[in-house]
Amino acid sequence: xxxxxxxxxxxxxxxxxxxxxxxxxxxxxxxxxxxxxxxxxxxxxxxxxxxxxxxxxxxxxxxxxxxxxxxxxxxxxxxxxxxxxxxxxxxxxxxxxxxxxxxxxxxxxxxxxxxxxxxxxxxxxxxxxxxxxxxxxxxxxxxxxxxxxxxxxxxxxxxxxxxxxxxxxxxxxxxx
Numbered sequence: 001x002x003x004x005x006x007x008x009x010x011x012x013x014x015x016x017x018x019x020x021x022x023x024x025x026x027x028x029x030x031x032x033x034x035x036x037x038x039x040x041x042x043x044x045x046x047x048x049x050x051x052x053x054x055x056x057x058x059x060x061x062x063x064x065x066x067x068x069x070x071x072x073x074x075x076x077x078x079x080x081x082x083x084x085x086x087x088x089x090x091x092x093x094x095x096x097x098x099x100x101x102x103x104x105x106x107x108x109x110x111x112x113x114x115x116x117x118x119x120x121x122x123x124x125x126x127x128x129x130x131x132x133x134x135x136x137x138x139x140x141x142x143x144x145x146x147x148x149x150x151x152x153x154x155x156x157x158x159x160x161x162x163x164x165x166x167x168x169x170x171x172x173x174x175x176x
Contacts, residue, residue, distance in 0.1 A: 006077045007109035008084070009099050011035055011067035012055040013044075013147060015154040018070055019087065020080045027158055028069035028099045030111065033057040035065050035162055037130050037148075040120040043090050044141035052137030052144035053122060053130050055151070055165075056092070056114035066160035069099055069109055084112065091118035127164070131171035145172055 009030055010018065018025075037053040046052030057065060072080055081094065088094075091114040099109045114120065122130075137144035152169040155162050 004074055005071050006074055006080075007099065007107050008070045008072070008080075009067050009097065009109045009111040010070060011057065011065050011111070012151060014070075015068045015158075016150050018068075020070070020072065020083060021076065022070040022072045024071045026069050026071075027066065027102045028107075028109075029064050029066055030057070030097055030099050031064045032059060032061065033065050033113075034060040034063040034164070036164060037134070037168060038122050038124065039091060039114045039118075040122050041090060041137075041139060041144070042120070044139050045144040045147045046133075046137040046139045050137050051120070051122075051133075052139055052147070053125075053133050054144075054147065057111070058116070066155065066158045066162075068158070069101055069107065081110075088112040090114075091120035127167050127171060131168050131175065134168065134172055135175055145176075148172060 035055050036058050037055055039054050039056040040051035041054045042048045042051040045054055092112040094110050095113050097111050099107055101107055134144040134148050152165050
């Protein structure tokens with residue numbers, strides 16, 4: 001990472017609600033990972049008695065995830081990461097990765113990933129079970145359905161056809 005700026009790769013709600021100041025944003029791709037609704041959320045999209053489901057990344061050979069890369073000034077990094085560390089506190093860890101910005105440029109970036117086995121890890125649930133949870137869950141940041149639908153819309157605008165996200169969207173819309 002250069003000394004002037006820092007990149008952050010967003011692949012979930014950070015795509016449509018970054019909540020921090022940035023200098024620029026660009027579509028980007030992170031290779032070797034897949035997006036999965038396998039993280040419980042009892043602080044944003046659910047409650048301790050009914051945790052919602054939010055996305056994390058799981059390592060998967062040959063997979064890739066589209067998202068948005070946000071560049072902010074290095075002078076803002078500490079304050080930005082304090083806020084993001086709080087926002088992503090439920091099992092997520094900040095990791096350094098290499099992303100591909102559109103038009104082929106590579107950049108070092110940070111990303112928040114909730115590793116398998118963390119306290120909020122829901123494991124490998126069936127899509128039908130995830131969709132049923134999403135339909136019922138609601139937390140301080142809003143309904144879990146809203147989170148899913150906003151993410152699906154954001155991915156569409158990026159030209160991404162994430163099969164997991166869109167299968168859940170179809171199941172939730174069919175059940176409503």
